[in-house]
Amino acid sequence: MTDPTIKRIETVLRKPAVIFGAGAAILLLVTALLALAFPLYKPLLSSQFSFSMIVLAVMLVLILSATALCILFERKIAGFTQDRYGPNRVGFWGLLQPVADGLKFLLKEDIIPRHVDKPLFLLAPALALAASLLGFAIIPWAGQVRWPWMPPDAPPLSTQVANLNVGFLYLLAVGSLSVYGVVLAGYASNNKYAFYGGMRAAAQMISYELPLGLGLLVVLLVSGTLQLDQIVQQQAATGVWNIFLHPIAFFLVLVSALAEANRAPFDLPEAEQELVGGYHTEYSAMKFAMFFLGEYAHMITSSALIVALFFGGWHFWGLPGPENVTWWAMLIKLAVYLTKVALFIALFMLVRWTLPRFRFDQLMRVAWQSLVPIGVALLAATAALTYLGWQRNVWASLAANLLLLAVLLRSAARSKRPVTARQEDLPEIDVRPTT
Amino acid sequence: MPTLLIAILTLGAVGLFLAMPGGRADTRRVGWVVLAAAGAVLLALLLRLVPGADPRGLFAGFALVAVFAALRVITHGKPVYSALYFILLIFAVTGLLVLLEATFLSMALVIIYAGAILVTYVFVIMLAQQSRPAPYDVKSREPVWGCLAGFLLLILLARQIELFLVPAQRTPLPAPIAEAPGTIEAVGVPLLTEYVVAIQIIGLLLLAALVGAIAIARRRPTTRAESEGDE
Numbered sequence: 001m002t003d004p005t006i007k008r009i010e011t012v013l014r015k016p017a018v019i020f021g022a023g024a025a026i027l028l029l030v031t032a033l034l035a036l037a038f039p040l041y042k043p044l045l046s047s048q049f050s051f052s053m054i055v056l057a058v059m060l061v062l063i064l065s066a067t068a069l070c071i072l073f074e075r076k077i078a079g080f081t082q083d084r085y086g087p088n089r090v091g092f093w094g095l096l097q098p099v100a101d102g103l104k105f106l107l108k109e110d111i112i113p114r115h116v117d118k119p120l121f122l123l124a125p126a127l128a129l130a131a132s133l134l135g136f137a138i139i140p141w142a143g144q145v146r147w148p149w150m151p152p153d154a155p156p157l158s159t160q161v162a163n164l165n166v167g168f169l170y171l172l173a174v175g176s177l178s179v180y181g182v183v184l185a186g187y188a189s190n191n192k193y194a195f196y197g198g199m200r201a202a203a204q205m206i207s208y209e210l211p212l213g214l215g216l217l218v219v220l221l222v223s224g225t226l227q228l229d230q231i232v233q234q235q236a237a238t239g240v241w242n243i244f245l246h247p248i249a250f251f252l253v254l255v256s257a258l259a260e261a262n263r264a265p266f267d268l269p270e271a272e273q274e275l276v277g278g279y280h281t282e283y284s285a286m287k288f289a290m291f292f293l294g295e296y297a298h299m300i301t302s303s304a305l306i307v308a309l310f311f312g313g314w315h316f317w318g319l320p321g322p323e324n325v326t327w328w329a330m331l332i333k334l335a336v337y338l339t340k341v342a343l344f345i346a347l348f349m350l351v352r353w354t355l356p357r358f359r360f361d362q363l364m365r366v367a368w369q370s371l372v373p374i375g376v377a378l379l380a381a382t383a384a385l386t387y388l389g390w391q392r393n394v395w396a397s398l399a400a401n402l403l404l405l406a407v408l409l410r411s412a413a414r415s416k417r418p419v420t421a422r423q424e425d426l427p428e429i430d431v432r433p434t435t
Numbered sequence: 436m437p438t439l440l441i442a443i444l445t446l447g448a449v450g451l452f453l454a455m456p457g458g459r460a461d462t463r464r465v466g467w468v469v470l471a472a473a474g475a476v477l478l479a480l481l482l483r484l485v486p487g488a489d490p491r492g493l494f495a496g497f498a499l500v501a502v503f504a505a506l507r508v509i510t511h512g513k514p515v516y517s518a519l520y521f522i523l524l525i526f527a528v529t530g531l532l533v534l535l536e537a538t539f540l541s542m543a544l545v546i547i548y549a550g551a552i553l554v555t556y557v558f559v560i561m562l563a564q565q566s567r568p569a570p571y572d573v574k575s576r577e578p579v580w581g582c583l584a585g586f587l588l589l590i591l592l593a594r595q596i597e598l599f600l601v602p603a604q605r606t607p608l609p610a611p612i613a614e615a616p617g618t619i620e621a622v623g624v625p626l627l628t629e630y631v632v633a634i635q636i637i638g639l640l641l642l643a644a645l646v647g648a649i650a651i652a653r654r655r656p657t658t659r660a661e662s663e664g665d666e
Contacts, residue, residue, distance in 0.1 A: 117515075120515070120516075120519075164538065165538050165539075165618055165619065166538045166539055166542045166618070166619065169539070169542045169543075169546070169619075170542055172542075172546055172550075173542045173545040173546045173549075173550065174545075175550075176545070176546055176549065176550025176551070176554075177545075177549060177550065179550075179554055180522070180554075180557075183554070183557055183558070183561070184519075184557075186561075187515060187557075187561050187564075195561070198561065199558065199561065199562070202554055202557070202558045203558070205554070206551065206554055206555070209550070209551075226619060
């Protein structure tokens with residue numbers, strides 16, 4: 001700190017003008033480069049395959065940098081929740097904190113303990129990150145687009161990387177793979193705390209896949225298609241987001257998404273107070289960072305999925321709709337989509353810093369005794385509505401939801417057993433006063 | 436042609452027998468060399484004869500990975516690795532299914548096998564982990580009979596494969612159903628109309644199995660007072 005050059009660098013970096021100026025300059029530079037190289041990639045933009053590849057590359061870069069920014073965002077929200085500043089030393093408002101974090105992860109010593117199962121130890125973080133990134137392939141980021149130089153009768157291009165026929169079934173498939181990164185990390189570390197973390201993760205992810213699947217099935221019944229772009233188009237065409245039809249299904253999916261991402265209040269696999277660090281106890285430097293990035297990437301995927309399923313994707317009232325396929329409409333839709341995703345990430349983070357962690361038996365009970373029966377009941381109700389042809393009728397489905405909610409609350413009140421109750425096979429507590 | 440196929444299969448069976456866990460390290464290495472030779476000949480044969488030019492490379496890649504993973508599942512000494520190779524096998528088969536435009540089936544395979552069953556396997560393997568490898572992992576139990584049974588099964592299949600390989604007798608491949616309203620509809624509608632009774636029976640069977648499992652596994656919760664009374 002006594003070094004005057006370092007001090008000068010620090011004071012310069014902390015000026016807002018420098019940070020925002022540098023950001024604007026980089027943005028300008030990139031835009032200028034893209035504009036100059038335009039004739040080179042113009043033909044590539046016109047075919048669906050190469051356009052999908054470009055979308056893939058752009059969104060991958062965007063999401064990987066977003067995961068880095070998420071760490072800053074998370075710490076800022078933690079600071080906000082706990083009434084403190086959060087990181088504010090590196091750069092103005094701490095905006096350079098992700099750079100500092102990244103450098104720290106890269107420069108730290110990368111330790112591989114002698115007792116680990118080395119191939120699996122190396123494989124696990126890569127799996128954790130890769131499995132979370134796979135899901136982006138089917139997110140319909142900005143509807144459809146027809147470039148100005150394309151003939152007006154040409155079919156518009158989809159801004160999805162892959163328009164799979166199986167739609168969000170694919171997301172379920174790759175989502176169920178993310179458990180392997182965690183479980184293998186726990187196994188390969190050859191450390192009992194890491195091992196417990198891995199076991200907890202496996203049990204938790206298997207359990208919470210069920211309510212997630214049930215919630216998705218409700219959406220499937222309402223929309224009649226698995227393809228995310230069509231689900232978004234339907235919501236945009238009617239202007240009625242699926243959240244207005246099925247708030248309970250949204251809640252199921254939200255809770256399961258939190259649990260699948262190992263986020264608090266479901267972060268038992270990495271509960272510091274019980275398991276040292278959980279499954280990543282033995283990991284250091286960049287391999288640890290990959291678990292971190294995987295968690296954030298998973299969070300972004302889940303948010304994007306929830307936005308597409310329940311919050312109309314790129315649709316917002318008064319903004320360009322599905323029939324507008326110009327390039328500026330695409331940019332607006334993309335901005336709307338990303339804003340919604342960012343809001344969801346903020347919600348996930350607020351939940352983490354607000355709610356305390358579940359106990360393990362509570363976690364299991366919430367999944368199996370609460371969420372799964374609710375999901376089944378909701379599915380039955382939606383099936384009945386679909387049979388009557390009212391599945392897209394807001395009032396009918398809201399009434400069904402309210403009725404279900406009333407029944408649930410009533411039965412919960414009657415059973416007089418809160419979720420926080422003790423495990424049944426534990427001995428009774430002696431509540432008599434000890435005098 | 437049948438002699439060539441039978442030769443490949445014999446080679447494969449011998450190689451697999453030699454590569455099974457339990458033998459000496461150099462014998463196992465010889466077994467892998469034999470297996471690689473058999474695989475290479477089979478691959479060359481398939482690539483030369485399988486019709487349809489475009490996805491041949493992908494087909495060969497997925498098939499190769501699938502066969503290799505399947506061999507590793509039964510030859511690897513550590514059960515966790517075996518389970519992981521099983522997952523690799525499932526992915527390779529998924530790739531083959533996608534090549535056949537059976538996207539729904541491929542996703543179902545990943546969700547059910549890789550997402551649920553194999554997680555449970557890994558879970559159980561981790562729970563049953565011992566400080567030193569178990570004898571049944573170090574040495575395969577009945578390598579001779581196992582290899583022989585597999586060999587006989589494939590010989591029976593070879594007849595069918597042979598028909599497929601001789602162009603004159605080849606039955607035309609089923610056309611991909613990409614033009615159908617969608618593979619989910621193509622699978623789902625017949626399931627709930629044509630085969631609805633079968634589905635109901637399967638559901639009932641699974642329910643019975645589930646209830647049976649719970650009945651076997653259920654432990655009556657005992658309070659401390661009761662267990663003290665037992666003693």
